[in-house]
Amino acid sequence: MKRIRRDHKVRNFHQAKWDEPVVFELHRPGERGVIPPRTEAGIAGAVGESESLIPASMRRAEAPKLPEIGQAKVLRHYLRLSQETLGSDLNVEIGQGTCTMKYIPRINEMLIRTPHMMELHPLQDTGTVQGMLEIFHKLDLAMREISGMDAFTFQPSSGTQALLAMASIVRAYHDSRGEGDQRDEIITTIFSHPSQAATAAVKGYKIITLHPDEDGFPDLEKLKQAVSPRTAGFVVANPEDTGIYNPRIREFTDVVHAAGGVCYYDQANANGLLGITRAKEAGFDMCFFNLHKTFAAPHMCGGPATGALGVAEPFKRFLPGPLVTFDGSRYELQGQPHESIGKVRSFYGVAQTVLRSYAWIMSLGAEGLKDVARIAVLNNNYLYHKILRIRGASAPYIKGRRLEQVRYSWQRLTEETGVTTEDITRRMCDFGLHYWTSHHPYIVPQPFTLEPTESYSKEDLDEYIQALEHISNEAYTNPDIVKSAPHNSTVHRNDESSLDDPKTWCITWRSYLKKTQPN
Template sequence: MTNAIKLRNYHAAVWDEPVVMEMGHPGRRGIVFPQAEDALRAAAGSIDAMIPASMRRKARPSLPELSEPEVLRHYLHLSQQTLGMMGISLFGTCTMKYNAPVNEAVVARPELAQVHPHQSEEDLQGTLEIVHNFDLILRELSGMDQFVFQAGGGADAAYTHCCVTRAYHASRGELEQRDEIITTIQTHPCNPATAAAAGFKVITLMLEEDGYPSLEALKAAVSNRTAALMINNPDDMGIYNPHIKEWVRIVHEAGGLCFYDHANFNGVMGKIRAREIGFDACMYMLHKTFGAPKGGGGPAVGAYGCSEALAPFLPAPVVIKTENGYALDSDRPHSTGKVREFWGNIPQVVKAYAWARSMGAEGINEASDISVLANNYMEVGLLGIRGITRSNPDVDSWRMEMTRYSLETMKAETGIGTLDVQNRMVDFGMDAYWLSHEPWLVPEPFTPEAGEMYSKEDLDYWIAVLAQISAEAYATPDLVKTAPHNQSIHQMKYESLEDPDRWAMTWRAYKRKRPSVGNSDS
């Protein structure tokens, strides 16, 4: 079927846009501020008297000087040189969703944008009501007893769990003893990383043939030093660990807590509830599963929910409902303290609430249906393409919402690997696919996640592009190797980015390290 699809003649915008630091002209202004009123200026006194000599800025910062339209056009050009989700983006583990403009329009209004978190509770009732009602929705989806939204992303929610784990074991006088957190090699890196940053030693269990670590390996790992298990399920190969209840039982028996990283919630939402499986806590990513936009990497929210037993240790404040409306409960003596200032990326919480309200129970359930259907539908097409195999070939059950594939065969036969294919995909207006977290357990991996937004035709198109690139790999590998050809820029050379003498994270570093380049243009 896919052979019949006509591929688009795509080309990205090429603006050849200078770096803003080299644009403009001395004296131009992009904004002017009001003049201080004469009486105000006279009463305030001289600026020199307000700043001690040691703290006065001697020279103006070397920022560009541009007019307002120049700034607007520059950043519009940059936006046009960003693929974003203009094409088809099946970026696995990130659950690409429709980010409805109605949500953006609502949160841009002063009723939210122009609100200060230290306003009195009676002046924040609208926000508090939405936060509380969304908490209730997540409780229903998870079976947990309380959610907080302070964490600024999924990794920050994993970190929140580590902080809650510390506070919980400290309250029982066992924190010094319980210094180990168990995770698996297929669990997102943020789990071991935040556990280590929170001061725990990390035990990572490796996978066995069926796609997950064995119960025996877990039993060998737990002890009276176990503080917690941090794990996702299904993993991002699309394999669900059917023994997870037993895992939770074993960890609980050893005295540890169980944290469910629900990054891969899209395939199971409405189907299972973390608390019923026995988990003490879980995390949802509102910028993924719940339809808030990713913004290239935030602002994001890792919604962290837990059982009643762990709730006293949550970061404060917690939004609660009272007889008189909604309130912020800050008087929580056992709280782990804050993981971030204030109480969360509220606009993202509102967008996630809006997503859940638009979908409703039926819609949420149907979205997981469609995600799993779409992933298995894609498998049929993708596995028909030369050079593509899938992980765990012996696991013959239907996969969940994601499948991990391998281009090991293609690489061996043509020299074209997964990074090359990624580079070529964007020539067709399709966002580069997700590979796999480090380390690569599957050689030359890639991991699409179809989700519920994209149409069947979109999925067919995506498959057709992969088929096209496969054909090129076998016929004209150089075309793939030197890709992209239709993008805003050509293939990046990466060596200089790891060389201390050449990397440049700012324009001023660039000018110093490449004097001939940095100073010649203007």
């Protein structure tokens, strides 16, 4: 059979659609997937009633209301759901700007599935987990080299949790100097991740937000006006979520330090920085990296992830413990430092995520990490150059090169056609692709944020670009097909008018039933 020539890269995509119910709706009383054998009489006689081994205060009053389902039905249910899901293993996933959705080497996935890793328990004696503690320790050393910091903890399970830990360290530091009550303000920027302001606010700080100058850079003069004896710290992402890198960042940290504040760095967007710049030389006292972004570990639907938190020497005493130590022959878990902020989550960290990132770094080496940054920036600027040629698309603020991502705008397209960025989000799903808009509030109007990383080839990028070009042409010639999308995908058109009303939120299936069927 002669192969049909494809003149363009826009795929003829159609996703499986099963109209699959939630797992609780599949419940049938008495249906079983596994029937465990009864306890042998000899064992039961020796052990007694197993319930008696559990303290009364920890026993449930009634059995958990889990769905009762047969094995075949469970298998069908989850395989059907998997067919209704897009992800980096199925499509060109450059549309998750700020989330660094890159290829994860499958050999690293095999490593974490070995019995040695799958059967690890956080309460094992340290003598039985020397290999894993060595990996924690060596990843700590690698992260120090990458950032210039003096110690790392892998306890935080997300970037936001690392930001909360850093805000806690800022408070502990000023308290130790008798200035905790006086220094009650944290300065950040409007294009930094919202978690920066949110976590500082949780610690009781007042938030001062710097807006950009006409080129999109944080305004240095406004920072000089904002600092005072009340300044506790300065937290910023650089590059910020627009993809704009501030080359004068050391001037910012110097201003804050001169006022007595602490500078901490959100390096979730570090994919274009590896081996090129470091937090230390930029003047930061603390930083974090998301292992589940830059360092080739998966997001895992919000966890388990790792916000690797590093600090300079004066702040080591505040780190959450335990910390891994090495005396030259044996690795140990050292307890909480005397002035520690305390644990920010249970145990030490997600061993599987740490192993993935350690393997990725060791396989690349120093020059390989630099190549990651170089290719990520090259890919992003190729994409940037091509998208600015698409009718209706623009990239506000600084013109010229961007770093690892760009926050674009469809404002002109919306004004001329009525098609919005949310419409295009749904239409992209019709081609097996996805993109992300922006954090709220939309500072860039009608935004879409793309981050190609180093994982994708020119051919991959061209496929994505041609899909955007195709949809732009539809918006100008047949806007209804975009506004009524999706047509080939499982994505729904949701009524978002009530999203700001907590009374309508249903976090679980049971809360949904309570709110929709109160009787």
